Amino acid sequence: xxxxxxxxxxxxxxxxxxxxxxxxxxxxxxxxxxxxxxxxxxxxxxxxxxxxxxxxxxxxxxxxxxxxxxxxxxxxxxxxxxxxxxxxxxxxxxxxxxxxxxxxxxxxxxxxxxxxxxxxxxxxxxxxxxxxxxxxxxxxxxxxxxxxxxxxxxxxxxxxxxxxxxxxxxxxxxxxxxxxxxxxxxxxxxxxxxxxxxxxxxxxxxxxxxxxxxxxxxxxxxxxxxxxxxxxxxxxxxxxxxxxxxxxxxxxxxxxxxxxxxxxxxxxxxxxxxxxxxxxxxxxxxxxxxxxxxxxxxxxxxxxxxxxxxxxxxxxxxxxxxxxxxxxxxxxxxxxxxxxxxxxxxxxxxxxxxxxxx
Amino acid sequence: xxxxxxxxxxxxxxxxxxxxxxxxxxxxxxxxxxxxxxxxxxxxxxxxxxxxxxxxxxxxxxxxxxxxxxxxxxxxxxxxxxxxxxxxxxxxxxxxxxxxxxxxxxxxxxxxxxxxxxxxxxxxxxxxxxxxxxxxxxxxxxxxxxxxxxxxxxxxxxxxxxxxxxxxxxxxxxxxxxxxxxxxxxxxxxxxxxxxxxxxxxxxxxxxxxxxxxxxxxxxxxxxxxxxxxxxxxxxxxxxxxxxxxxxxxxxxxxxxxxxxxxxxxxxxxxxxxxxxxxxxxxxxxxxxxxxxxxxxxxxxxxxxxxxxxxxxxxxxxxxxxxxxxxxxxxxxxxxxxxxxxxxxxxxxxxxxxxxxx
DNA sequence: GGAGGTCAGGCAAGCGCTTTCCTGGCAGCG
DNA sequence: CGCTGCCAGGAAAGCGCTTGCCTGACCTCC
Numbered sequence: 001x002x003x004x005x006x007x008x009x010x011x012x013x014x015x016x017x018x019x020x021x022x023x024x025x026x027x028x029x030x031x032x033x034x035x036x037x038x039x040x041x042x043x044x045x046x047x048x049x050x051x052x053x054x055x056x057x058x059x060x061x062x063x064x065x066x067x068x069x070x071x072x073x074x075x076x077x078x079x080x081x082x083x084x085x086x087x088x089x090x091x092x093x094x095x096x097x098x099x100x101x102x103x104x105x106x107x108x109x110x111x112x113x114x115x116x117x118x119x120x121x122x123x124x125x126x127x128x129x130x131x132x133x134x135x136x137x138x139x140x141x142x143x144x145x146x147x148x149x150x151x152x153x154x155x156x157x158x159x160x161x162x163x164x165x166x167x168x169x170x171x172x173x174x175x176x177x178x179x180x181x182x183x184x185x186x187x188x189x190x191x192x193x194x195x196x197x198x199x200x201x202x203x204x205x206x207x208x209x210x211x212x213x214x215x216x217x218x219x220x221x222x223x224x225x226x227x228x229x230x231x232x233x234x235x236x237x238x239x240x241x242x243x244x245x246x247x248x249x250x251x252x253x254x255x256x257x258x259x260x261x262x263x264x265x266x267x268x269x270x271x272x273x274x275x276x277x278x279x280x281x282x283x284x285x286x287x288x289x290x291x292x293x294x295x296x297x298x299x300x301x302x303x304x305x306x307x308x309x310x311x312x313x314x315x316x317x318x319x320x321x322x323x324x325x326x327x328x329x330x331x332x333x334x335x336x337x338x339x340x341x342x343x344x345x346x347x348x349x350x351x352x353x354x355x356x357x358x
Numbered sequence: 359x360x361x362x363x364x365x366x367x368x369x370x371x372x373x374x375x376x377x378x379x380x381x382x383x384x385x386x387x388x389x390x391x392x393x394x395x396x397x398x399x400x401x402x403x404x405x406x407x408x409x410x411x412x413x414x415x416x417x418x419x420x421x422x423x424x425x426x427x428x429x430x431x432x433x434x435x436x437x438x439x440x441x442x443x444x445x446x447x448x449x450x451x452x453x454x455x456x457x458x459x460x461x462x463x464x465x466x467x468x469x470x471x472x473x474x475x476x477x478x479x480x481x482x483x484x485x486x487x488x489x490x491x492x493x494x495x496x497x498x499x500x501x502x503x504x505x506x507x508x509x510x511x512x513x514x515x516x517x518x519x520x521x522x523x524x525x526x527x528x529x530x531x532x533x534x535x536x537x538x539x540x541x542x543x544x545x546x547x548x549x550x551x552x553x554x555x556x557x558x559x560x561x562x563x564x565x566x567x568x569x570x571x572x573x574x575x576x577x578x579x580x581x582x583x584x585x586x587x588x589x590x591x592x593x594x595x596x597x598x599x600x601x602x603x604x605x606x607x608x609x610x611x612x613x614x615x616x617x618x619x620x621x622x623x624x625x626x627x628x629x630x631x632x633x634x635x636x637x638x639x640x641x642x643x644x645x646x647x648x649x650x651x652x653x654x655x656x657x658x659x660x661x662x663x664x665x666x667x668x669x670x671x672x673x674x675x676x677x678x679x680x681x682x683x684x685x686x687x688x689x690x691x692x693x694x695x696x697x698x699x700x701x702x703x704x705x706x707x708x709x710x711x712x713x714x715x716x
Numbered sequence: 717g718g719a720g721g722t723c724a725g726g727c728a729a730g731c732g733c734t735t736t737c738c739t740g741g742c743a744g745c746g
Numbered sequence: 747c748g749c750t751g752c753c754a755g756g757a758a759a760g761c762g763c764t765t766g767c768c769t770g771a772c773c774t775c776c
Binding site: 049 | 731732734735
């Protein structure tokens with residue numbers, strides 16, 4: 001591996017001069033020497049050792065990002081926003097997948113600290129886990145104490161700069177939407193209960209239902225993984241236990257797609273017999289059949305804002321930006337199949353549907 | 359930021375000893391000193407500077423990966439395979455998205471070289487572009503000359519270790535499948551013509567069609583971006599120009615999904631009037647309606663193999679592993695709507711379909 | 717009791733680069 | 747002609763860490 005001194009030697013100059021030419025230093029260098037250096041660089045295919053450079057200049061420039069999984073469209077969108085702003089400022093991004101494992105998240109904070117990143121951005125749901133939260137906050141605080149910047153997306157556990165999708169409002173929107181369509185027996189296909197995203201969305205839904213005198217009993221909420229297969233499993237369980245439901249709320253689009261698939265396999269008409277609502281408005285939502293009614297979050301925007309916060313050291317610390325959610329009406333929702341009296345549930349219709357009970 | 363010397367000072371030992379404790383060196387250290395060091399580490403929240411470590415030990419351990427886009431399911435799967443093997447060997451992965459931009463690919467090779475990665479893995483289609491190919495090969499060769507290892511996935515331009523999906527065989531499988539179903543008027547919704555993936559798949563398809571005396575004229579092949587919107591656009595153009603088609607081959611699943619969406623918007627029954635085939639077998643393929651018939655590639659396996667090749671320096675250089683493609687039959691294909699005589703095309707049926715001509 | 721052996725721990729030389737500060741040469745000025 | 751000032755280029759001091767080698771203390775054995 002060619003080094004700076006190799007280049008310098010070949011060009012017949014000192015390493016200092018070579019360095020100045022290569023980095024376009026403000027210090028002037030004669031045209032002749034400059035050319036000699038450049039030629040040597042080309043001939044040797046010289047590439048500066050990035051680690052040595054980082055050591056020598058104390059300037060930290062890279063930014064670390066911890067997400068659950070970049071290949072998940074939700075995070076892919078957020079990452080796009082992060083990238084955009086980072087690129088504008090000439091920052092390199094180091095992206096780490098925690099796969100929703102708190103321990104791995106902790107490890108990555110250390111790793112990024114070791115990589116001397118200028119800022120760490122945590123994206124994705126927080127956890128209902130006091131021990132983990134304390135540990136994470138300790139690490140983050142230690143990092144900030146050494147001049148590092150931290151911004152989070154959609155998690156409440158860290159008391160610093162944050163951008164928050166309005167999950168609760170989104171939940172409320174869904175509740176209102178379904179209520180207006182006449183749905184009174186509503187089931188929820190939810191993500192893991194330890195995720196704040198799950199509970200926030202659920203809380204919003206409950207709030208708007210409660211505003212109309214409806215309640216959402218625990219047995220109509222099924223928790224599973226936040227993915228397609230989780231959606232299939234939770235929907236199956238829900239349908240078996242609660243055949244009278246006229247609407248199913250999936251707490252993200254992946255689960256909603258699983259729900260749609262299961263419903264189709266059981267020949268339940270959507271939205272004829274059961275309406276389905278998702279959350280997030282992933283790109284695929286409009287391509288499934290029926291096209292999915294869902295709640296859109298400004299994901300790219302969230303990423304962009306978070307990066308701006310992280311990079312703009314100026315302002316006093318705890319800036320929190322809440323970004324609004326919005327209903328996207330498509331074809332998976334419709335009026336409740338028949339008017340069900342508000343109270344007497346249990347003896348409802350639906351038992352005659354082709355639903356296999358376990 | 360606390361440094362090793364800070365820790366050493368606090369523990370009352372030399373930096374050398376502190377280093378040995380922290381890295382679990384083989385050199386023995388008294389229990390007492392060890393504890394003092396560990397305590398100091400904890401108190402100072404010390405995290406070693408990764409760049410300094412990399413400089414000091416000449417051991418390179420990270421591996422660089424250049425893909426088109428990790429959030430694309432195709433690459434997400436490959437990356438999963440890469441990760442698995444890398445993790446097994448304690449390697450860190452640096453993943454870079456080229457977004458199918460050759461220049462960016464070149465830049466990333468430099469960057470990874472600068473990061474002192476032990477190996478570089480290039481995944482994704484190659485380009486039909488002689489200049490770029492030469493440039494890339496130069497850089498790669500220079501990198502290999504300094505002891506770096508290179509492995510590619512699905513690109514022919516580099517003459518070293520490679521794992522290749524059998525795109526051509528996949529194309530052939532599709533041709534055979536459709537022929538057997540009675541399709542004679544087949545259109546193709548293809549990705550960018552500069553990508554070798556596109557041309558390989560197309561070549562395979564042409565081969566198997568030719569084996570039955572059929573040809574695939576240029577006007578029945580429409581190129582567009584390798585994504586959902588590209589699929590929509592190309593399918594629309596194809597349908598407008600060639601209403602007699604009974605089958606549409608999309609050269610990847612994203613495009614196939616676009617095709618399905620467009621077909622639905624025009625009320626063309628799939629597979630009743632037109633059959634649709636995809637390529638790749640992305641997870642979503644089974645959840646669209648109708649579930650997509652497609653060609654499966656062992657993506658995870660491909661990633662795993664490539665990483666193994668890259669990490670196993672032992673063998674003599676050009677090892678090429680070709681991995682087989684396989685048809686996955688689902689609901690988007692069916693018999694051609696009526697038996698069309700092999701030769702006389704043009705006067706075929708289909709004009710009575712509700713297809714809007716531009 | 718002294719020579720030789722053993723072993724924990726420290727010294728210091730780098731790893732490849734940047735950057736401050738210094739040097740030597742030259743032009744400009746009185 | 748000599749002094750000052752300016753400027754291109756080089757010497758060298760780190761950046762934070764690892765590690766080969768050396769030291770000095772302590773044991774062991776004759």
